[in-house]
Amino acid sequence: MKVIVQQAAFDAGALVNTFTAAQAGMGAIVTFQGVVRGDGGLARMEIEHYPGMTERALTAIATEAAQRWSLGNVLVIHRHGSLAPGEVIMMVATAAPHRADAFAAADFLMDYLKSRAPFWKKEYAADGAAENATWVAAKDADEAALARWQGAGNV
Amino acid sequence: MMIDVLYFAWVRERIGLPRERVTTEAATVADLVAELIQREDRYAAAFAEVTALRVAVDQVLTGFDAPLSGAREVAFFPPMTGG
Known part of the structure; x- marks a missing residue:
């Protein structure tokens, strides 16, 4: 299991290749990448996080996934700082003997890290003015999504 | 006791600083x-709607009724928006 929090961009292809090559006996690798959308003239996004707690929360979520499904490995990488539309924000990768577990675990990881990992996004419009920047509000749907995984333990 | 109090996102902006050391005898997060x-x-502006906030004690998400005895770090922030 690997959890990475960093400001710098990462090479998703290289990470997936390394992740895939390291799995023995795993028949399924699922990956998901979250990308900054350019909706509504968005110029960039600032992602703030809570150093220390972020790594801790992501590790707890990945550990929970590994306990719930038969997984060979889990990778979570999440960026912070300034990101432009089209940039990859984060990626999860799961390896499992069979695809159902790999898909379900990736889905679970995404639902949990959306509302249980301490990241906050602020959106800047094209004028770049700080006074026009807005914090992205959490959606009720994000919280509701967690109900799908009831009994998820300590995360 | 001394506790490091951290603020993130708009809570940090409203209070005007990211962290501070507070001397307190508060028994719970709500008391603090x-x-x-x-x-x-x-501070009143930042904590006006406490239901809109989340709290972590020693980097673990908890509730406002959580006890503070032995705590070193308390963080206040809006609901998280990762992913």
């Missing part, structure tokens, strides 16, 4: 919030 609100208007 009540003390902070008494300090200055900017």
